[in-house]
Amino acid sequence: ETYYGRITGHYRVIDSLATLAFDYPPRGEYFRAELEQFLLLVREENIDPLTVTGSYTGAMGALQFMPSNYRRYAVDANTDKHRDLWTDWDDVIASVANYLHEHGWEAGAPVLAEAKLDPDPSFQIGNAHRIELNQTIESLNAHGVKVETDVPPDTAAVLVSAEQRDGPAYRVGFKNFYVITRYNGSARYAMAVYDLAQAITQRVHGTEP
Structure with missing residues (x-):
């Protein structure tokens, strides 16, 4: 998704989500919900919302999770009390594993x-x-x-x-x-x-x- 975490986006997520939430009627409802999820996320993770960058649609980190997926599936694998999907590869790997598990992955089953x-x-x-x-x-x-x-x-x-x-x-x-x-x-x-x-x-x- 991000060239192995090297390219995670340079847009301020709060700007991207706010623009799409209130100036893109076809999907405004979806992005307003994601903006709400983003504000909840930065409060939970104690992050300055003005410093978070991502894609032009608001996807974040090596996994390019939207805020709702970040809150739902991200895992604090190393128990440092932060779910860091930009630089902490323990969290990144555990989070994508959790995402697949929650969507029905069966260990040992054929692909x-x-x-x-x-x-x-x-x-x-x-x-x-x-x-x-x-x-x-x-x-x-x-x-x-x-x-x-x-x-x-x-x-x-x-x-x-x-x-x-x-x-x-x-x-x-x-x-x-x-x-x-x-x-x-x-x-x-x-x-x-x-x-x-x-x-x-x-x-x-x-x-x-």
Whole structure:
């Protein structure tokens, strides 16, 4: 989200939220609520509201949490009585883990599986920007999608396109994949997160993940 915490935004959050709250009618109600959450947050964290910077929409820190999500999901991992999502990486990592947990992450459950595609003409691939678990392994198989997995046939799933340098490829996402898209709705983003995690696991343990 922020080039590993290096780019967290340079706009004053209170200015961004106030402008959008009162000078952007299409989403004014949403940003007024976020402005209220921001004022509560800085009071709780004992922060000068005029010093907090973030994106032009008011998202903050390495995780780019909006104020409501900051208050709801941020964690004081090192028990220093502050939830610092800018510079304290214990808090950052614990907070994103908490976010995923609260959205239904299942430890040890699969995220993605490779698929081979020979579908019937009426079958449609899921929207890459609006992921929904609208299929099962069984229904995908019935449409000519062969999934490399041992999960039960009634497992909820979604077929997504994964373009490769040598042409189109396809993968099937499960519940944990869907959970990642609650943080960022792009299927490509979620696949990149998963692939990076697998590469880190392999590097750390020296084995295939």
